Amino acid sequence: MRLVPFITAILVTVGLYLLVFERDALMAFAKAETAATAQAGSSGAASAASETQSAPSAVRVVALRSQASEIDSAVVLRGQTRAVRQVEVRAETVSTVISEPKRKGAFVNAGDLLCELDPGTRSASLAEARARKAQAESSMPEAEARLNEAKARLEEARINYNAAQKLAETGYASETRRVSTEAAVRSAEAGIKAAEAGLETSRASIEAATAAVAAAQREIDRLTIKAPFEGLLESDTAEFGSLMQPGTLCATIIQLDPIKVVGFVPETEVNRVQVGALAGAQLVTGLQVQGRVTFLSRSADPTTRTFEVEITVDNPELRIRDGQTATIAISSDGAKAHLLPQSALTLNNDGRLGVRTVGPDNIVAFIPVSLVRDTPDGIWVTGLPETADVIVVGQDYVVEGVSVLPSWREASQ
Secondary structure (H helix, E strand, O other): OOHHHHHHHHHHHHHHHHHHHOHHHHHHHHHHHHHHHHHHHHHHHHHHHHHHHHOOOOEEEEEEEEEOEEEEOOEEEEEEEEEEEEEEEEOOOOEEEOOOOOOOOOEEOOOOEEEEEOOOOHHHHHHHHHHHHHHHHHHHHHHHHHHHHHHHHHHHHHHHHHHHHHHHHHOOOOHHHHHHHHHHHHHHHHHHHHHHHHHHHHHHHHHHHHHHHHHHHHHHHOOEEEOOOOEEEOOOOOOOOOEEOOOOEEEEEEEEEEEEEEEEEEOOOHHHOOOOOEEEEEEOOOOEEEEEEEEEOOOOOOOOOEEEEEEEEOOOOOOOOOOOEEEEEEOOOEEEEEEEOHHHOEEOOOOOEEEEEEOHHHEEEEEEOEEEEEEOOEEEEEOOOOEEEEEEEOHHHOOOOOEEEEEEEOOOO
16 A cells, blocks of 8 residues: 555545634634734834934035135137248249259348349340440530520520610610510520420430339349348259249248247137237147237137137247147136036036035035136136035935035045
């Protein structure tokens, strides 16, 4: 006989007996167990509620007690260096180059010879013009003498006419004589006009000859092309034997001392920049230079709405080159600002940039700020009171009006 069915039958029999004959005792036992379980559960809930009430409700954050400092609120721009002068020296006449070329990079002083051209027959033309001038000048005394002679004849003719008229009035001279002397006066007056015209012709000849001499001399002067100022050659001068036409390039000269650093100021910052203000610039090479603002445009760029600003910087050793990128800082009026970690900045529900601070009773407040300068040590901002408890850790997990439990951090940490 199998053992498992026998044991099952016994258990079923016992269960039926308890359910039928001992039902009241079984129900009383079940109610007692339920009450004990409920009592245990209620005591556990009360204990949990007590623990919840006793636990702190404030959010833990890390705050920095910041003190405002006076800073120079510089206007920071991006720009580039630019030569103070750059000129393309070109020929003004037709001829061939007879001088050896200077190579680019060479330093030249003002007045140094860059290109010398073949004079050709220009010297002969100058000599001819001078000879014509001398000839015109030699005719001047003769013309003046003719004028003086004509004036003397006129004076004599007037005297004879007056005498003949008086004699004719008294009957001692004929009317014919009076008429002849009057004709002599008119002839003398015509001679003066002719002499004056000759004198003016001589003067005009002298002036024309003088202009011809000046033109011939100017043409000879154009044969020597000189440096208009001291600087560096950015290109080789014209090669020996090259044919130069009016407008042909002889050389390009660039002046780098002093040098300009050019940037563009946004229209929101233009009122903070003044001509004569101290400015500094840091090149991409790491070189730092100082100068002053020498120009601020009065007209904005139509595309970018920015204003051009120029800073003049001394460059005696020519370490600064034309076209280098630079970061420009132009000094402006000082302001009180706080140095904070960049991570302390956050946005409120309206999208405004600011910081969250610990206010009275450890209640969070949001204060909008304005950026002044970005440095490797942090950011300088304005808009905070003289002393502010700024939340630097956990500010993104709290909102305005929430109670916090701050831990303090030193400004140097």
